[in-house]
Amino acid sequence: xxxxxxxxxxxxxxxxxxxxxxxxxxxxxxxxxxxxxxxxxxxxxxxxxxxxxxxxxxxxxxxxxxxxxxxxxxxxxxxxxxxxxxxxxxxxxxxxxxxxxxxxxxxxxxxxxxxxxxxxxxxxxxxxxxxxxxxxxxxxxxxxxxxxxxxxxxxxxxxxxxxxxxxxxxxxxxxxxxxxxxxxxxxxxxxxxxxxxxxxxxxxxxxxxxxxxxxxxxxxxxxxxxxxxxxxxxxxxxxxxxxxxxxxxxxxxxxxxxxxxxxxxxxxxxxxxxxxxxxxxxxxxxxxxxxxxxxxxxxxxxxxxxxxxxxxxxxxxxxxxxxxxxxxxxx
Numbered sequence: 370x371x372x373x374x375x376x377x378x379x380x381x382x383x384x385x386x387x388x389x390x391x392x393x394x395x396x397x398x399x400x401x402x403x404x405x406x407x408x409x410x411x412x413x414x415x416x417x418x419x420x421x422x423x424x425x426x427x428x429x430x431x432x433x434x435x436x437x438x439x440x441x442x443x444x445x446x447x448x449x450x451x452x453x454x455x456x457x458x459x460x461x462x463x464x465x466x467x468x469x470x471x472x473x474x475x476x477x478x479x480x481x482x483x484x485x486x487x488x489x490x491x492x493x494x495x496x497x498x499x500x501x502x503x504x505x506x507x508x509x510x511x512x513x514x515x516x517x518x519x520x521x522x523x524x525x526x527x528x529x530x531x532x533x534x535x536x537x538x539x540x541x542x543x544x545x546x547x548x549x550x551x552x553x554x555x556x557x558x559x560x561x562x563x564x565x566x567x568x569x570x571x572x573x574x575x576x577x578x579x580x581x582x583x584x585x586x587x588x589x590x591x592x593x594x595x596x597x598x599x600x601x602x603x604x605x606x607x608x609x610x611x612x613x614x615x616x617x618x619x620x621x622x623x624x625x626x627x628x629x630x631x632x633x634x635x636x637x638x639x640x641x642x643x644x645x646x647x648x649x650x651x652x653x654x655x656x657x658x659x660x661x662x663x664x665x666x667x668x669x670x671x672x673x674x675x676x677x678x679x680x681x682x683x684x685x686x687x688x689x690x691x692x693x694x695x696x697x698x699x700x
Contacts, residue, residue, distance in 0.1 A: 372558045374410060375437045377420040377445040377509060378403040379522070381427040385450065387528040393538055395448050395528055400424040402525070402543055403446045409551030413560045434512020434520050441558070442469070443513040443520035448528040448537060457530045457671075458488035462522040464505050465494040469519040472557045476523060476550060482642065483549040484526055484536055485670045523550070532671035545666040545678065567597035567608065573621035575613075579605035586613050589621075597622070630664040632677065632697040640681055640690040654683050656692065667694055 384396035407417045418440075420433040430445075437443035449460065459480035461473035470492055477490030495506040505511040505520075513520025525546065526533040536542050555561070569592065574585040579601055589595070589610065595617075596609040605616045640654045656662065663680040668691075670676060675694035680687055 371414070371416060372442075372560065373416045373418075373440045374554070375418050375420060375440045375443045375518075376403045376407055376410075377433050377443065378424065379445050379447040382424045385448075385528065387534045389454060389529060389531040390534045390538070393528055393534045397424065398537055398543075399446045399448060399525075402547060405544055405547035406444075406446065406551055408566075409547045410554065412564050412566060413551065413555040413562065414564060415555065415558075415560065430508035431512040434509040434514075435516050437513045437518040437520060438516035440518050442472075442554075443509065443518055444554075445509045445520070445522045447522060447524050448526060448533075449524040450529045451527050452529075454529055454531065456488065457484075457486040457526050457533050459484070459486060459490040459526050460524045461490075461492050462507060462510065462524070463492050463494055464510055464514050464519060464521075465496050465503065466514070469521060472519075472554070473521055475553050475557060476521075479549050479553040480523075480525055480546065483546050483668070484533065484542075485672075486526055486533065536669065536671055539669055541666065542668055545668050548666065565597040566594050567606075568623045569593040569595060569617070569621055570623045571621050573617055575608075575610060576616045577613075579603060579607075579616040586610075586615055589617065595622070630699055632662050632664045632679070632699050634658055634660045634662065634692070635696050635698055638692045638696040640679075640683075640692060642690055654681070654690075656681065662692075662697065664697065664699065665689065
């Protein structure tokens, strides 16, 4: 069954300027983030819509929630604020009916690991009582629940914490966070296949074989989105479009960031489950010098150290883990 998710960027443009870094405001940055998350979720084949078409406009939060009728989930993306600058924990606010708490806990943990927060990720509920009836306090959750859809608010750490704010201002970090949250959400719904998308840059034939004599399915127009499968290393790329798998010339396709980068370890290096030693578990695996690895993203931790998130096979299972960036050369 196809999964449908409604994404909400919590506030309008310019809202909630960080008191520790004036370059950051929650409205604009979470708008950017929810669009990145949309792209990543769609790569798993999930149908994704947004509550607003423009970041400069606002909409009643309850109405945003009720717009989730017929969806499997409503997610409102935010960054948090505190009077204590050291506070950095991620928190996911879930409905008090407890139906989506497991996903909330998984997302909170994912944010903690990806952002390297000192404090643990967590979930919470907030309610109020009216006429002896208990309601969810936050309008977007209350509205979603009213139309029968689970709704959650995701607080991606605190924009009152200088390290976390600087982290969120880094574009590469924001993309890595979107990728990590999307994977957690997709896995929750039982989806594990990530579909790399690519754009056709110029009108071209979509061939059945990487050989012109074998004929073509159709002509692909410039700007057409296809699913990128792999580079054939012969001047052609294998792609999928409209249910057919075939080939286009490499000169006609822009793989962008859809294809993971390749790297080689420059020395023996320990693999970790997180970026910060205080919040990282050693996998007890050491990658040898010269080992080819798949690099998912490059991330700067709050302490300033640079890391690569990589895919690595451990005990026969491919896992996501971290290595110090200086120990990986990009191919």
